[in-house]
Amino acid sequence: MLTVRFFSMIRETLDTESLQIDWAPSLADVESLKSVLSSRGATWADTLNETSVIAAVNQQVVSADHPLADGDEVAFFPPMTGG
Secondary structure, three states, X not given: OEEEEEOHHHHHHHOOOXXXXXXXOOOOEHHXXXXXXXXXXXXXXXXXXXXXXXXXXXXXXXXXXXXXXXXXXXXXXXXXXXX
16 A cells, blocks of 8 residues: 655645555556556646656655565655745
């Protein structure tokens, strides 16, 4: 099972805070997960495929080709700014 969390504007746009998704070998990496989530509709696809969206696996920022394993927590959030 993967826990998928959405933060900030992504959470608001998708009107979803988190999901539980059964892990399968077809969910080999973050990009595969984004593809599955994007199939939920245009809003999901447009939001998750923005170039500025950041992905984290188990609280570590990762690239789209980062592998996923059963039990992982994946988070999607917009870029942060600060000073």
